[in-house]
Amino acid sequence: MIKEIEVVCPPGQQDDQAFLKTLASAGSKIPQNRITGVKVLKRSIDARGRKVVYRMQVRLYIDEPFKPETFERSYKKISNARRVIIVGAGPAGLFAALQCIQNGLKPIVLERGKDVKQRRRDLANINKQGLVNPESNYCFGEGGAGTYSDGKLYTRSTKRGDVKGILETFVAHGATEDILVDARPHIGTNKLPQIITAMRESILEAGGEVIFDAKVTSLMVDFGTIKGVKLADGERLQADAVILATGHSARDVFEMLHHQNILIEAKPFALGVRIEHPQEIIDKAQYHCENRGPDLPPSYYNLVEQVDERGVFSFCMCPGGIIAPCATDTDEIVVNGWSPSKRNNPFANSGTVVQINMEDIPGDMNDPFRMLNFQQQVEQVAFKAGGGNLVAPAQRMVDFVEGRLSVDLPVNSYLPGCRSVELKEVLPGWIHNRLKKALPVFGRKMNGYYTNEAILVGVESRTSSPIKIPRDRDTYQHPQVAGLFPCGEGAGYAGGIISAAIDGVNCANGVSKYFG
Structure with a gap:
């Protein structure tokens, strides 16, 4: 029983x-x-x-035997099956590849960056020297942005697909079974590289291909039907379906599509700062105690407030975490956050951002790059304010609200370093003012939050893609190009690891239906 x-x-x-x-x-x-x-x-x-x-x-x-569940990597052999090109080896691309294998198709995964092991050297150069490799960084490379920025698996996308199946696939490739039961599952940046490597091995063992340093520069389209892709080195790869899962920071992909007269659209996103507190402040507020002790994990928070008809909210909260430099070019500042599996660093950080609607940005409403250009301009202003080498502009929280330059900055986790700046010189006024109003309100909601021990680091700008690649809701195909399947965060259909993975599975199933 x-x-x-x-x-x-x-x-x-x-x-x-x-x-x-x-x-x-x-x-x-x-x-x-x-x-x-x-x-x-x-x-x-x-x-x-x-x-x-x-x-x-x-x-x-x-009164019956108890048998623990087991999770195995078992995929059919598809070496000679029909080919599907998957552009991007983030969660959308990897799960699309595994689902293609399940469906009897051969995935050819093309990744512009490097494998997880080689990526580490480029990340070290970013953190220690402020040097950005535009093809290999926190956003580009095997596993995508999630590999080296936390691995949080919390999602509200339960109606889009099989969340449990996604989590079980992670467990089969090395994640702990805790992610199957925890309300806010988390793998950790220290563990994700081995899991991503195991997923790649499953693809290869089944007969699929994963090719690194393979940057797609154009799509081969014949009379409105996809025929394959062309790479930066001139190589042409043919396939009757292409899943485009390139992530929210692949700006050159948007430019490629626009140049080929393939429809893209501007879309809303959110922008703000990353806020870091000493973790003990968050623990005291959430656990109502002086010391959480060894039996409780570092606490998280989720804050949201409407300010002047715009949402201001915390995003991607990292207990026991680190603020990371996530620029993809040499003249911009972009910050994000991550945590190791134990979440044992002394700081807690979270993106705190303001929703940006289409009408907030002046310009041609039909320009697909209007929101992206705004995003890029703010990142470049932040770079100049920091003074170079990925030093980030920053300000203490109360100083930010009360409008004064911080005399000094608290010790923090951002390795390239921070420079004391009045962030009103970096953020557009309507974003700055909404944040300024929201932070004291957050302090009334969570005791201890509003403090000058907290630091605001600019800018948190890659919350989601500022461009959407349209697709049919039922077939997942682009309305102009048969066999082209826009997928994941970069296409505007996901907002995290799980939702991106689900979208990858859905697009792979869409390919199977397209092939009949």
Whole structure:
């Protein structure tokens, strides 16, 4: 017999199978000797009361053998199958490739950057010397932006596809089973490279291909139908379907499409700063205690407020995290955040951004690059304000709100370094003013948040793509080019690892239907 119940567990004992049996027995009124195993289905922290607890949905196995689930990498061989070109090896591209294999198709994955191991050298050059390789950085390379910027798997995209199946694929390639049960699952930047490598190996073992340093410079289109792609080195690769999963920072891809008269559209996005606090401030506020102790993880937060008819909200919150330089060109500042799996760094950071609507940016409403050009201009202003070498403009929080230059800046995690700047000189006035109004309100919502111990680092500008590549809702194909499947964050259809992975699966299934 199987029975599902909820149990409440004190921190530190949520992984103790014997203790869970005791709780399960008390909660179900079934003797412990009849319970052969307890499987945790969902687990979340509840900090609303005086004591912080774990609320857990568990499945009891009663009077029958308990067999733990296993997750295996098992894919059919497709070496001689019909070819599908996938441009980009981020989560959308990798999951599209694995789904193509499941569907009996051969994926040819083209990645402009390097594999995860070689990417590390370029990231070291970014952090230590302020040198950006436009083809290999925090955004470009195997695994995409998520590989070296955290691996948070929280998503609201549950209606778009099989979230559980995506998580199980990660587990089959090396992620811990915790991601299957935690309310806010997280892999960690230190673990993601091995998982991404294992996914590549699954593609290769099945007969697919993964090619690095392969930058696509044009699409081969004949009478409105895709025929393949042309690479920067002049090589032409033929296929009857192309999944375009290039990420939100591949500006040259948007230019390529526009040059080939393939429709793209401007779309709204959000822009602001990354805010970093000492982690202990966030823990005290969220756990209502002086010291969270060893049994609780570093706490997170989620804040949102409407200010002058625009949303101001926290985004990509990284407990125990690090602020990273995520520029893709040499004259811009872009910041993001990441955490290792243990989230054991002394700082907590989060993007804090203002929603930008189409009418906020002046110019030709039909110009597809209007929002992208605005994004790029702000990043370049931030670079100049920092003074070069990826030094970022920054300001203490209360100083920002009260309009004064910070005399000094707190110790922080941004390795290239920060320069004290009045951020009103970097951010457009209507964004600056909304942030200025929102931060004290956030402080009233979360005790201790509004403090000069917090630093604002500019700019957080790659929250989502400022351009959308249109596609048919049912077939996933571009309306002008048969066999072209815009996919993931870069096309405007995802906003994180899980939603991008789901979109990759959906596009691969769209290819199968297209092939018939």
